[in-house]
Amino acid sequence: MKIATLTCIGFGLLGALLAALTALDVIPGFVDFGTGLGDIVGMEFAKSIMTTAFWGGLSILLLLAAIAFGAIAKEEV
Numbered sequence: 001m002k003i004a005t006l007t008c009i010g011f012g013l014l015g016a017l018l019a020a021l022t023a024l025d026v027i028p029g030f031v032d033f034g035t036g037l038g039d040i041v042g043m044e045f046a047k048s049i050m051t052t053a054f055w056g057g058l059s060i061l062l063l064l065a066a067i068a069f070g071a072i073a074k075e076e077v
Helices: 002-023 037-041 043-076
Strands: none
Touching: 037 043
C-alpha cells in the first residue's frame, strides 16, 4: 500500500502542476465537451477552463486516494 500511496501522491502533484500550467496558458487546453461555453466566452478560453477543471479534479481525487491508502498502510504495520 505504501507504493500505491507514493504513486497517487506523484500523479496527484503532477495533475496539480498541469492544472496550474493550463490556468496560466503555458500549455493549451484540450477538453471541449460541446457545452456551448465557447460561444459565450471564446473557444480557447473555454477549453482552458475545462482543462484546468479536469486536471484540478483529477489531482484532488488522486491526493484523496493517497490519504486513504496512507491510512490503510499505517494500520497494516
